[in-house]
Amino acid sequence: MSDASGQIDHVLTEDRSFPPPAEFTERAVFSSQSQYEEVYARARDDRDGFWAEEAKQHLHWFEPFTKVFDGQTSKVRWFVDGKTNASYNCLDAQIDAGRGDKNAIVWEGEPGDTRTLTYRELRSEVCKCAAALTEIGITAGDVVSIYMPMTPELPIAMLACARIGAIHSVVFAGFSSESIADRNNDAGAKLVITADGLYRRGKVLPLKETVDEALEKSPTVKNCLVLRRTGNDNVPMTEGRDLWWHDTVDHQSDDFPAVPLDSEAPLFILYTSGSTGKPKGILHTTAGYNLWAKRTFQWVFDHREDDVYWCTADCGWITGHSYVVYGPMAAGATCLMYEGAPNHPAEDRFWDLVEKYKVTILYTAPTAVRAFIKWGDEHVDKHDLSSLRLLGSVGEGINPEAWMWYHKKIGGERCPIVDTWWQTETGGIMMSPLPGITATKPGSCTRPLPGVIPSIVDETGKDVDPNHGGMLCIAEPWPGMLRGIWGDEQRFVEQYWSMIPGKYLTGDNARMDSDGYYWIMGRIDDVINVSGHRLSTIEVESALVSHEAVCEAAVVGREDALKGQAIAAFVTIRGREPNEELRKELKMHVRKQIGALAQPDDIRFAATLPKTRSGKIMRRLLRDVASGREVAGDTSTLEDLSVLAKLNDDEA
Numbered sequence: 001m002s003d004a005s006g007q008i009d010h011v012l013t014e015d016r017s018f019p020p021p022a023e024f025t026e027r028a029v030f031s032s033q034s035q036y037e038e039v040y041a042r043a044r045d046d047r048d049g050f051w052a053e054e055a056k057q058h059l060h061w062f063e064p065f066t067k068v069f070d071g072q073t074s075k076v077r078w079f080v081d082g083k084t085n086a087s088y089n090c091l092d093a094q095i096d097a098g099r100g101d102k103n104a105i106v107w108e109g110e111p112g113d114t115r116t117l118t119y120r121e122l123r124s125e126v127c128k129c130a131a132a133l134t135e136i137g138i139t140a141g142d143v144v145s146i147y148m149p150m151t152p153e154l155p156i157a158m159l160a161c162a163r164i165g166a167i168h169s170v171v172f173a174g175f176s177s178e179s180i181a182d183r184n185n186d187a188g189a190k191l192v193i194t195a196d197g198l199y200r201r202g203k204v205l206p207l208k209e210t211v212d213e214a215l216e217k218s219p220t221v222k223n224c225l226v227l228r229r230t231g232n233d234n235v236p237m238t239e240g241r242d243l244w245w246h247d248t249v250d251h252q253s254d255d256f257p258a259v260p261l262d263s264e265a266p267l268f269i270l271y272t273s274g275s276t277g278k279p280k281g282i283l284h285t286t287a288g289y290n291l292w293a294k295r296t297f298q299w300v301f302d303h304r305e306d307d308v309y310w311c312t313a314d315c316g317w318i319t320g321h322s323y324v325v326y327g328p329m330a331a332g333a334t335c336l337m338y339e340g341a342p343n344h345p346a347e348d349r350f351w352d353l354v355e356k357y358k359v360t361i362l363y364t365a366p367t368a369v370r371a372f373i374k375w376g377d378e379h380v381d382k383h384d385l386s387s388l389r390l391l392g393s394v395g396e397g398i399n400p401e402a403w404m405w406y407h408k409k410i411g412g413e414r415c416p417i418v419d420t421w422w423q424t425e426t427g428g429i430m431m432s433p434l435p436g437i438t439a440t441k442p443g444s445c446t447r448p449l450p451g452v453i454p455s456i457v458d459e460t461g462k463d464v465d466p467n468h469g470g471m472l473c474i475a476e477p478w479p480g481m482l483r484g485i486w487g488d489e490q491r492f493v494e495q496y497w498s499m500i501p502g503k504y505l506t507g508d509n510a511r512m513d514s515d516g517y518y519w520i521m522g523r524i525d526d527v528i529n530v531s532g533h534r535l536s537t538i539e540v541e542s543a544l545v546s547h548e549a550v551c552e553a554a555v556v557g558r559e560d561a562l563k564g565q566a567i568a569a570f571v572t573i574r575g576r577e578p579n580e581e582l583r584k585e586l587k588m589h590v591r592k593q594i595g596a597l598a599q600p601d602d603i604r605f606a607a608t609l610p611k612t613r614s615g616k617i618m619r620r621l622l623r624d625v626a627s628g629r630e631v632a633g634d635t636s637t638l639e640d641l642s643v644l645a646k647l648n649d650d651e652a
């Protein structure tokens with residue numbers, strides 16, 4: 001079942017261990033193993049008591065909750081009857097705590113322009129935006145799609161929605177107009193917030209035109225709010241529908257009180273790929289999510305008042321939601337935000353930023369680390385990285401080679417590395433080293449955080465023994481857990497709660513070693529992880545077969561030194577020659593259908609696809625072919641053995 005392919009061998013043989021430096025431990029939030037064991041045991045044995053205390057202490061309540069937890073498995077409510085507001089927790093509560101003049105966002109644009117916003121200034125901007133949304137007619141419960149570059153206005157728009165109880169649905173600015181339209185329609189979005197364009201490697205990419213195309217197919221969207229970022233000429237504006245941000249937001253009052261919202265009021269929807277073709281809108285609600293994002297941020301990043309924290313994720317992904325916006329801001333952190341590419345104007349841009357802003361905590365993805373290795377050490381050597389004290393990794397397993405380079409070259413062998421395992425669905429980090437106490441092993445996300453009860457099971461739902469692989473489940477509810485799939489209760493229950501009754505099914509395979517450390521070993525389904533981004537193979541297949549020349553398509557992941565997994569597509573065609581031109585055309589077609597991140601790396605033309613006698617495509621076999629491996633395992637169920645020989649020819 002596992003698709004971890006080559007990575008399993010890697011992790012099984014990894015036994016190096018790196019204890020945290022003593023000077024780190026001395027000042028750490030978690031500074032002894034016994035402290036962790038104690039907190040972990042309390043959260044497990046007195047769940048409601050533990051979270052009641054946490055919630056009272058770490059969130060602002062307009063009205064207190066009357067019950068900590070209600071429900072079971074898929075249907076849960078946390079902090080019942082309580083009223084809070086995530087924007088209040090991230091802004092007003094910080095000002096009340098004396099952080100009004102502290103920098104909340106330190107921003108640098110790709111061209112080198114800069115901007116800083118203190119918590120007080122950020123609150124003013126969020127208030128103006130909230131007032132503008134209200135004027136446009138957005139009220140609590142309405143869905144707002146956000147398709148923007150990584151400018152301060154992106155978190156401002158998110159927090160403005162949160163302030164009035166509107167539900168944001170951020171769509172990563174690399175997605176196609178088709179993908180935006182699908183998300184608008186699924187969510188019933190009333191407004192889209194976008195920009196005239198974004199900077200990418202020195203070029204201006206238009207955004208508004210892409211949104212316009214999407215809006216032709218988005219009947220629920222009434223308005224479009226447009227930020228002027230790049231100043232490119234001739235941005236099309238439709239009278240009566242489109243509004244410039246500077247005309248609509250800037251003149252508003254900078255005081256707009258946060259609306260007290262129910263603990264379970266939807267905070268956002270974020271679309272992610274599942275095992276079927278249609279992305280699912282993962283729903284997170286207000287109090288539990290905000291608390292989880294805040295506390296996991298404080299625990300895992302060992303946050304101190306004077307830290308300069310940089311999470312390099314885009315707000316279009318869950319990492320940006322939880323660890324650019326809701327976690328760090330609810331903890332009053334100073335967050336660096338960078339708009340552009342890591343190799344513009346040169347491959348040392350990240351290290352230039354770390355040196356310039358004296359970044360102390362860096363949270364990035366293994367795919368980025370592998371790119372830095374490829375670009376060469378000289379780009380790192382040019383810069384003073386001595387401000388760094390902690391490094392983080394997220395999105396996919398970090399291979400030991402990349403881990404060691406990150407540790408030595410970026411961390412100067414003094415910074416602990418937190419390899420954080422979690423998902424869009426979990427809301428925040430679930431398993432990670434605690435940097436002051438956990439001896440790290442390259443490639444392992446180590447131990448669960450307080451409140452997380454992992455369970456690794458076999459197909460019958462029975463827990464497997466240590467050192468055995470199985471399906472990773474979470475056995476008990478936690479405050480940050482997803483509350484549903486937008487508009488699809490049935491899929492929610494089927495996907496996560498049916499296969500292993502009573503437990504949340506993560507979709508990942510994992511193994512726990514004799515030290516109680518967890519090792520993630522790839523997915524149990526047809527989800528692939530390309531540069532830390534989740535994609536469903538079926539989604540890419542659907543895009544391919546929507547091209548007139550494609551009869552059938554099968555998509556698999558193959559190992560890739562840079563991206564982790566690359567997308568390999570096998571297609572059978574009609575009416576066209578199997579040549580380079582068609583290959584390019586099909587790649588562009590997928591790009592147009594989904595977005596650049598889904599563009600296949602390889603397209604192979606096949607006469608037929610290998611199927612079992614019952615007609616199922618044999619992906620395992622295609623994975624071997626795509627990776628250039630000898631086809632291993634049982635091929636006895638293959639309907640026509642000659643298909644196999646032809647697959648390697650790569651011409652129909």
Ligand code: PRX
Pocket residue numbers: 272318319393394395396397398419420421422423424425445506507508520522523529532533534
């Ligand atoms: O397979 C796991 C992998 O990414 C999936 C979640 O993807 P997404 O919802 O897009 O969220 C990414 C950011 C949290 C997981 O099911 N994954 C994420 N982090 C790790 C990981 N695999 C191994 N180690 C990790 N640290």
